[in-house]
Amino acid sequence: MALNGKIAVVTGAAMGIGAAMTEILLHNSAKVILLDVNDSAGKTLKEALDKKHGAETTLFINCDVTSEEQTQAALQKTVETFGGIDILCNNAGILDESQWEKTISVNLMGIVRVTYLALKYMSKLTGGRGGVIVNTASLAGLFPLMSCPVYTATKFGVVGFTRAMASTSEASGYGIRFNALCPGLVQTDLNDNIPERLGQFSNLAATIEKLSQLKGVLNTSQVAECLLELVTDDTKNGEALLLSSDGKTYMEYPVMK
Numbered sequence: 001m002a003l004n005g006k007i008a009v010v011t012g013a014a015m016g017i018g019a020a021m022t023e024i025l026l027h028n029s030a031k032v033i034l035l036d037v038n039d040s041a042g043k044t045l046k047e048a049l050d051k052k053h054g055a056e057t058t059l060f061i062n063c064d065v066t067s068e069e070q071t072q073a074a075l076q077k078t079v080e081t082f083g084g085i086d087i088l089c090n091n092a093g094i095l096d097e098s099q100w101e102k103t104i105s106v107n108l109m110g111i112v113r114v115t116y117l118a119l120k121y122m123s124k125l126t127g128g129r130g131g132v133i134v135n136t137a138s139l140a141g142l143f144p145l146m147s148c149p150v151y152t153a154t155k156f157g158v159v160g161f162t163r164a165m166a167s168t169s170e171a172s173g174y175g176i177r178f179n180a181l182c183p184g185l186v187q188t189d190l191n192d193n194i195p196e197r198l199g200q201f202s203n204l205a206a207t208i209e210k211l212s213q214l215k216g217v218l219n220t221s222q223v224a225e226c227l228l229e230l231v232t233d234d235t236k237n238g239e240a241l242l243l244s245s246d247g248k249t250y251m252e253y254p255v256m257k
């Protein structure tokens with residue numbers, strides 16, 4: 001898919017990986033709707049993007065992906081303003097093992113919610129143009145992270161949901177590709193104050209430090225490059241793209257006979 005003039009929605013766009021995804025999409029001439037709960041960070045980023053890319057190329061909407069009402073309103077505003085949605089990057093996520101229900105609500109239920117609401121506008125079955133949905137999972141969606149069992153569970157869920165929806169879409173004719181992005185540790189705010197984020201497992205904080213020393217820490221631009229690949233390569237559907245300091249590779253799954 002060529003990105004020129006395409007309409008992309010990015011959740012969790014105000015900071016970290018989402019902000020880098022927004023930048024690379026704009027750089028490739030897409031228009032981007034930034035959804036985030038962090039109003040001040042979203043507005044600050046929008047102002048900076050206006051100077052660089054022009055005000056008409058982006059829209060920031062304060063939207064909590066755990067809210068059906070806010071998400072529906074944000075997608076409706078997107079379509080009213082830009083005429084459709086071609087690309088959805090389900091990226092919003094948190095790490096807070098002490099608030100495990102909230103973690104499931106944002107990381108897994110949020111992705112299901114935004115996807116189902118966006119289908120109405122994207123699916124060829126309901127008048128949409130088709131397109132691509134990329135869900136930010138994690139290496140912890142493929143390999144267990146011992147200090148973060150609930151975060152791990154949500155990310156395994158995201159990978160499973162993505163792969164199942166890829167088959168659903170193919171079988172039903174939505175015209176939408178679904179792929180999961182699985183980075184290792186990335187330098188963002190999510191990696192600050194790790195002991196507090198681990199809750200009852202804070203005794204294992206040193207294992208994360210060890211992991212970062214052993215495997216290194218990625219920067220957000222490296223993750224954004226992988227997003228670009230999953231969005232633009234029309235052959236990719238139902239894939240999980242792993243990114244670590246060793247490089248990128250597609251997960252190979254056994255085929256059921």
Ligand SMILES: NC(=O)C1=CN([C@@H]2O[C@H](COP(=O)(O)OP(=O)(O)OC[C@H]3O[C@@H](n4cnc5c(N)ncnc54)[C@H](O)[C@@H]3O)[C@@H](O)[C@H]2O)C=CC1
Pocket residue numbers: 011012013014015016017018035036037038041063064065066091092093094106110136137138139182183184185186187188189190191
């Ligand atoms: N930083 C890392 O090491 C890795 C992060 N990831 C995943 O990447 C995604 C982005 O994370 P980072 O950029 O690292 O974190 P971050 O904390 O820097 O940014 C997350 C963004 O999501 C927003 N957000 C949080 N809850 C939200 C909600 N309910 N509705 C809308 N927006 C919400 C935040 O306000 C923030 O702007 C997450 O899904 C995370 O699990 C995956 C692998 C590694």
Ligand SMILES: CCCCCC(=O)CC\C=C/C=C/C=C/[C@@H](O)[C@@H](O)CCCC(=O)O
Pocket residue numbers: 095137138139140143144145146147183184185186190191194197207208211
């Ligand atoms: C608090 C850290 C935030 C992590 C956010 C992420 O999504 C990063 C996940 C990155 C890598 C996960 C790799 C898991 C690998 C394990 O299966 C094993 O190889 C490492 C064991 C160490 C451990 O479990 O801590």
